[in-house]
Structures are given as C-alpha cells and as structure tokens.
Amino acid sequence: MEFKRISSQKISDKVEEQIVRLIKEGSYKQGDKLPSVRELCESLEVGRSAVRDALTTLKGRGLVEIRQGEGTFVTGFNPKRYFKHMLMPNQKEIESLFQVREILETSVVKLAAVNRSEEDLVAMRKALDHMSLCKYDDSGQHDCQFHMAIANASGNPILHQLLESISSSMEKSMADFHRLIASKPELIYDIHHQHELIMEMIVCEDAAGAYEAMMLHLSYVKKQMRKGFSIRSEYIQTH
Amino acid sequence: MEFKRISSQKISDKVEEQIVRLIKEGSYKQGDKLPSVRELCESLEVGRSAVRDALTTLKGRGLVEIRQGEGTFVTGFNPKRYFKHMLMPNQKEIESLFQVREILETSVVKLAAVNRSEEDLVAMRKALDHMSLCKYDDSGQHDCQFHMAIANASGNPILHQLLESISSSMEKSMADFHRLIASKPELIYDIHHQHELIMEMIVCEDAAGAYEAMMLHLSYVKKQMRKGFSIRSEYIQTH
DNA sequence: CAGAAGTCACATATCAGACAAGTTAACCAA
DNA sequence: TTGGTTAACTTGTCTGATATGTGACTTCTG
Structure with a gap:
C-alpha cells in the first residue's frame, strides 16, 4: 500500500485555482480587468497577501498582467x-x-x-x-x-x-x-x-x-x- | 532630442532579474537551495515582500519551487x-x-x-x-x-x-x-x-x-x- | 468656452511586525 | 534502538502604514 504525499494546500493555491477556473470558464476573458486585490480578498475572505501571491504566480505563468495604479488584466496566450x-x-x-x-x-x-x-x-x-x-x-x-x-x-x-x-x-x-x-x-x-x-x-x-x-x-x-x-x-x- | 520612456522598474522585478541571473550564471544549479527570504532581503536591502514577489513570480514561471518550512529550490527545467x-x-x-x-x-x-x-x-x-x-x-x-x-x-x-x-x-x-x-x-x-x-x-x-x-x-x-x-x-x- | 493645472479616489508596490505552520536535526529518555 | 520533545529555521498569512502610478473630475485661467 502506497501513501500519497499529503500536501496541505495553501490558501494562495486555492485562490489561484479559483481565478484560473473563472478565466477558463469565461467569466473573465482576454483583456478583462479582474477585481482589485481588496475586492478579491473580501469576497474570498482571505488576507491580501494570499490574493497577491496568487496573482503574482499567475503573472509568472503569464496568464495575467499586473499594472500598478490600474489593476490586473487577463492576458491572452503569450507564446513567448x-x-x-x-x-x-x-x-x-x-x-x-x-x-x-x-x-x-x-x-x-x-x-x-x-x-x-x-x-x-x-x-x-x-x-x-x-x-x-x-x-x-x-x-x-x-x-x-x-x-x-x-x-x-x-x-x-x-x-x-x-x-x-x-x-x-x-x-x-x-x-x-x-x-x-x-x-x-x-x-x-x-x-x-x-x-x-x-x-x-x-x-x-x-x-x-x-x-x-x-x-x-x-x-x-x-x-x-x-x-x-x-x-x-x-x-x-x-x- | 528623444527621451527614453522612463519606466520605474519595480523593485521586485529587479530582484527577479538578479536571481535569474545567478541561476543562469550557474551560482545556483538545479536542486540548490536559494538563500532564505530573510537573508535575501537583507543582502539586497529591500523589504521581504519584494523578495517574496520575485520568488513567487519565479515559482509561476516554473524556475523555482517554494516549500514551506524548507526553503526555495531551483527546479531545473520543469517541463510541465x-x-x-x-x-x-x-x-x-x-x-x-x-x-x-x-x-x-x-x-x-x-x-x-x-x-x-x-x-x-x-x-x-x-x-x-x-x-x-x-x-x-x-x-x-x-x-x-x-x-x-x-x-x-x-x-x-x-x-x-x-x-x-x-x-x-x-x-x-x-x-x-x-x-x-x-x-x-x-x-x-x-x-x-x-x-x-x-x-x-x-x-x-x-x-x-x-x-x-x-x-x-x-x-x-x-x-x-x-x-x-x-x-x-x-x-x-x-x- | 477651451485647455492647462490641480485634486482626489483608487489601484498596485513596498515595507515591517506579528503570528501560524511545516521541516529538520539534535537531544533525551524508555 | 526507538520514539518523543524541543529548538531553530523555514515559508505562509494577516494586517496596517506609507509610497507611487493612473485616470477621472474639478478648478483655474486666458
């Protein structure tokens, strides 16, 4: 009997999943502006850092673009x-x-x-x-x-x-x-x-x-x- | 006289660049453990969030893996x-x-x-x-x-x-x-x-x-x- | 009235302190 | 040897304060 590695999923990961899901489902399309960090952390009932972590990871993955003073936007595919x-x-x-x-x-x-x-x-x-x-x-x-x-x-x-x-x-x-x-x-x-x-x-x-x-x-x-x-x-x- | 577009590069981006440079230059190779967030923010003289932002972005890009309680590790190529x-x-x-x-x-x-x-x-x-x-x-x-x-x-x-x-x-x-x-x-x-x-x-x-x-x-x-x-x-x- | 300049609201960026939670290693006792 | 505790160190999360960029609105001025 093998045991799977137990990994307590981090909050930021859950947030990331939620956002990816919304994008995949089409709630937010390319170019759309996501809710602000404040709004997100209120509606998800988590701290700002968790939301920020998720968004930053998504930025690294190339799914979103974060622009200071403006907001966070969904980028289409960026093959580069x-x-x-x-x-x-x-x-x-x-x-x-x-x-x-x-x-x-x-x-x-x-x-x-x-x-x-x-x-x-x-x-x-x-x-x-x-x-x-x-x-x-x-x-x-x-x-x-x-x-x-x-x-x-x-x-x-x-x-x-x-x-x-x-x-x-x-x-x-x-x-x-x-x-x-x-x-x-x-x-x-x-x-x-x-x-x-x-x-x-x-x-x-x-x-x-x-x-x-x-x-x-x-x-x-x-x-x-x-x-x-x-x-x-x-x-x-x-x- | 032309003016170059002044883009106040974010601190976290600079940190990210530095880390990527070190990895590319071979100072840190696949599997190596990067310095802890505390150490990094001290030697770079920036706040923890900047370092964290950079690392999280790199995590999104797949260059590093962050393990709670252990540290941050360079993942060679993570093709996934x-x-x-x-x-x-x-x-x-x-x-x-x-x-x-x-x-x-x-x-x-x-x-x-x-x-x-x-x-x-x-x-x-x-x-x-x-x-x-x-x-x-x-x-x-x-x-x-x-x-x-x-x-x-x-x-x-x-x-x-x-x-x-x-x-x-x-x-x-x-x-x-x-x-x-x-x-x-x-x-x-x-x-x-x-x-x-x-x-x-x-x-x-x-x-x-x-x-x-x-x-x-x-x-x-x-x-x-x-x-x-x-x-x-x-x-x-x-x- | 029109355009420039100022103001304000809101967004992210950054910092710093506190605490939670996971990992490791060392130590100690049965 | 085995199992448990503890200490030290790591990242994860929350929070409040401050800095800075953006855009819309208002106000000033000719």
Whole structure:
C-alpha cells in the first residue's frame, strides 16, 4: 500500500485555482480587468497577501498582467513565455532550436498542404506579396507571417503556438539573418523562389512536394546563416 | 532630442532579474537551495515582500519551487509548465497533442539512431526490462522512461524537454491508456514487440528503420486509445 | 468656452511586525 | 534502538502604514 504525499494546500493555491477556473470558464476573458486585490480578498475572505501571491504566480505563468495604479488584466496566450528563460543564444542552443524548427516546419507544411483553407492561402499570398514589396526594411516580419500562416493552415493550434514560441526565441538570430539578406540581392532572389515553390506545393495540395520544398528552404537558410555568422562569430559570442 | 520612456522598474522585478541571473550564471544549479527570504532581503536591502514577489513570480514561471518550512529550490527545467494551462483534455486538444507527439517522436528516433551513445542504449534497455518485469502496476512509468531515454539520445536537449512537456500534459490520457493495457495481455505483447523493434533499429543505427518502427508503434497506440476511449468517452468529457 | 493645472479616489508596490505552520536535526529518555 | 520533545529555521498569512502610478473630475485661467 502506497501513501500519497499529503500536501496541505495553501490558501494562495486555492485562490489561484479559483481565478484560473473563472478565466477558463469565461467569466473573465482576454483583456478583462479582474477585481482589485481588496475586492478579491473580501469576497474570498482571505488576507491580501494570499490574493497577491496568487496573482503574482499567475503573472509568472503569464496568464495575467499586473499594472500598478490600474489593476490586473487577463492576458491572452503569450507564446513567448514558453521559451522565455531560454534566450541564451549560445551557438549550441541556436542549433538545437533550429533543428526543432526544421522538424516542426517540415511536418507542418505537410499538414498545411492537406488541410489548408482558402483563407489560409490568401494569408500566405498576402505575406509573400508584402515581402517582395518592402524588400529592405521589414521583410523579416512578413517572412515570419508567411511561416505562421502555414502553421495556422496545419489545423493544429498547438503546432502553431510552438512554432511561434520558437520564432520569438530566435528573434535575435532571425533579425541578424534578415540584415544579412538585405545586403545581398542574390539571397533575396533565392529565398523568394523557395517561398513561391512552397506556396505552389501547398496550393496544389502536394504534401510530399511541400515537404521537400520546405526542407530545401530551411537547409538553404541554415547554410547561409552559418556562412554569415562564421564571419562575425565574435558578435554572437557577446550576445 | 528623444527621451527614453522612463519606466520605474519595480523593485521586485529587479530582484527577479538578479536571481535569474545567478541561476543562469550557474551560482545556483538545479536542486540548490536559494538563500532564505530573510537573508535575501537583507543582502539586497529591500523589504521581504519584494523578495517574496520575485520568488513567487519565479515559482509561476516554473524556475523555482517554494516549500514551506524548507526553503526555495531551483527546479531545473520543469517541463510541465510549458503546457500547464492547456490541461483541458477535450478531445480535440488531445488529438492535437498526440499529433505533435507523433511528429516529435518520429523525428527524435531518427536522430537517436544516429547519435546514441552506449549509456543511452543501457538506459533504454533498462527501461524495457523493467517494463516487462513489473507488468501490471507502473509499466507506464517505465514506458515513459523508455521514450525519454530515446529523446535524450537524440542529443537535442530542447527536443527532450518538449517531449517531456507533452508527456506530462498528456498524463491523464497516458494513465488511462496504461490502465487499458494492463487489462489486455495481447496489448502488452504487441507493444513489447514494438518497443523491442524500435530498440533494435536504434542499436544498429538504422534511422529509417527506427522511424518506421516508431511510426508503427504510435499508430498502434493511437488506434487502441481511440478504441478504448470511444467506449468510455463519457469519462473523458467530464475530465 | 477651451485647455492647462490641480485634486482626489483608487489601484498596485513596498515595507515591517506579528503570528501560524511545516521541516529538520539534535537531544533525551524508555 | 526507538520514539518523543524541543529548538531553530523555514515559508505562509494577516494586517496596517506609507509610497507611487493612473485616470477621472474639478478648478483655474486666458
């Protein structure tokens, strides 16, 4: 006979649960303001510190945002949080992240080729067009939007979130890469064609083709990143 | 002349940063006990609530664990946190999670077949042996250990963490599944052979073979889960 | 009347003191 | 050795006071 660990649940934990429950049930939605600490501790009949503890924990979990003088607000999903404390861009970590991205993106694109709706295609097209228009400044943003549109088309929200997390934790590297791109027209050209090929494969619902196209694209990007970064690797070291 | 936005950074945020920095720099490693709140607020020259706020936030982020009467401890990565607020096992979410797991596991096993060390093989072997020994009670635990050993062998720590996250957020479903298994000897038999096949492929460094074997295994598991759950689907609804 | 400035209510942020409750280790006695 | 008590140290909770940020309202002024 085994015994479960007896853990006298702390008051703040109970408060936390209650609040999470209310959010999950929809009583408070994204952007809503929660009752003030005073109100909460009165209606729950606990001290202020217990309520504060619960709210602070939820802030750490990323479910709420506490603004002094205003109140506490429910934040929607903040995917950045997933890899938040992992933003230590040593070379090995970046390689690992990129590998995960490769795995996810190549799988996602296969799903997208099968599940994509018309709206998804429109979103991808839009991102691509914007990218070729404003080549030099914020092409990175639209590049990201293109990939996210694909992830969205996969029909699996968790995959979408994961990719968003990874992208945001690779922010710095991505920004570096797009600066690299901006300086070399031939890279823009190549990448544009790779994107178009991926798009085409998704349009004609060719999962295997889309997979290959994405694989090609990511390999190319990885190669160029390595090339670009080995030149100024001292820059990476310090960041 | 531009002015930077003056954001009076809260004391608790500064404290939080300091602690995170110490953890990142390695002054405190996984499992270590942080100084007590009293000590911290003395050496940082701030009030207890500021320190408490910081620690509570870190607890929410999953970086530390606060145990009453003992102290505050650094928890290495606590993967459960990633998908923490996603433990709403409606059918669609489970399907999405399982799909992500499929993608990750099949990729991981390919990497493992190439990168596995001798220690990795020993760990897998051990998990498999334990599983066939104590068939009925905690086979689930060793099943999980087997998969985690593979993930570890992939050489990509982020992949390992992600899989751990997903497993722990599927805890309930997994537990249900293993209860299902325990009641049907033929399932045990099938799964045992699937595991052995995966193991074999990894041993002889056959990435493609390992991929196929894992695919086969997961498809089988998915099929059995669907079968088992459709019977008692009312159970899932309520949880 | 319109806009700037002041005022006030209310929110969180922080501090500090007191006590409750859990953990550990050391000590002591049967 | 075993079991119980105690002491020291930890976090948990409550509370009251004060500081500070925010927004709405009022008042002053041209």
